[in-house]
Amino acid sequence: MGFRMHHLTRSHIMLMMANVGFSFILVFSTLLRDSGISSFQQVLFRVILAILIVLALNKCQIRIRKEDLGHFMVIGIIFSLFLLTALSAIALGCSVPVATALIHTQPLFTSVIAMISGRERVSIKKFPPILIGIIGVFIVGGIDLRNFSLANVGVPLAILAGLLYAVYLFLKRVEKGYRPLQALFNTFIFAAPFTLIFWPFLMAFIKNPLITGLTVPNYYQFFLLVLLASVSTVAPYGLLNYVKNHEVSPTAEGMVLLIDPAFSLFWAMFILGQYATSFQYFGVFLILISALMVLIS
Numbered sequence: 001m002g003f004r005m006h007h008l009t010r011s012h013i014m015l016m017m018a019n020v021g022f023s024f025i026l027v028f029s030t031l032l033r034d035s036g037i038s039s040f041q042q043v044l045f046r047v048i049l050a051i052l053i054v055l056a057l058n059k060c061q062i063r064i065r066k067e068d069l070g071h072f073m074v075i076g077i078i079f080s081l082f083l084l085t086a087l088s089a090i091a092l093g094c095s096v097p098v099a100t101a102l103i104h105t106q107p108l109f110t111s112v113i114a115m116i117s118g119r120e121r122v123s124i125k126k127f128p129p130i131l132i133g134i135i136g137v138f139i140v141g142g143i144d145l146r147n148f149s150l151a152n153v154g155v156p157l158a159i160l161a162g163l164l165y166a167v168y169l170f171l172k173r174v175e176k177g178y179r180p181l182q183a184l185f186n187t188f189i190f191a192a193p194f195t196l197i198f199w200p201f202l203m204a205f206i207k208n209p210l211i212t213g214l215t216v217p218n219y220y221q222f223f224l225l226v227l228l229a230s231v232s233t234v235a236p237y238g239l240l241n242y243v244k245n246h247e248v249s250p251t252a253e254g255m256v257l258l259i260d261p262a263f264s265l266f267w268a269m270f271i272l273g274q275y276a277t278s279f280q281y282f283g284v285f286l287i288l289i290s291a292l293m294v295l296i297s
């Protein structure tokens with residue numbers, strides 16, 4: 001029984017390319033956090049700048065039908081909450097590797113959502129690759145289960161981000177007949193105001209300036225924000241919108257996106273000077289094996 005490589009489609013290639021853009025989030029967000037830009041401000045600037053970039057790329061040819069307003073409003077809210085919880089987890093004390101690992105528990109949520117919605121029949125044989133991949137992500141993240149505690153507020157936030165990531169991927173797959181960049185713009189245009197709406201609620205419960213603070217970015221910070229919006233937002237999420245539902249199942253999509261932490265490990269080493277252990281490289285191996293198992297199954 002040989003490998004059925006005909007499963008490797010254009011959509012799979014788009015997903016693999018998207019992982020590269022996503023993997024730089026760790027670098028840009030860490031540098032922005034260290035320079036004094038809060039997670040709220042990172043999300044707000046990230047979405048607003050992304051809107052301007054998509055407008056420029058799409059030559060302002062943006063449209064949205066009245067009957068689709070509800071769909072894009074919901075996906076915009078989920079997208080905003082996903083970004084806020086993911087970046088706030090780090091600001092609240094969850095280390096970047098651990099937050100990245102917990103966020104990438106999304107394949108488990110994706111599989112459950114796919115089964116409940118009837119989008120995909122997920123058989124028992126698909127769960128071993130998912131578990132292998134998530135174990136690999138935990139190893140890459142350097143999570144020590146002996147000292148793992150939900151008492152750190154950032155940990156449940158990162159897990160919630162993983163669930164929201166899966167919900168976003170599910171909603172993104174609902175076909176509305178829009179071109180990829182138009183669908184992306186429609187998501188961002190609702191995410192931006194809802195991010196602003198969430199700010200006073202964050203201020204009421206969280207006084208941490210690393211989460212809710214506002215400052216006028218200097219040239220260095222603005223350059224990083226532009227990179228975060230372009231390289232790690234428009235590019236990867238745009239590529240996700242080019243993925244064809246009939247070419248990639250929800251579970252396969254979630255699994256291929258597990259390659260992101262593997263890339264992140266290398267950027268953390270080469271750019272941030274955060275060197276990996278041999279055991280973490282073994283985690284990368286598990287991630288790649290699990291993704292391959294899903295692709296050839």
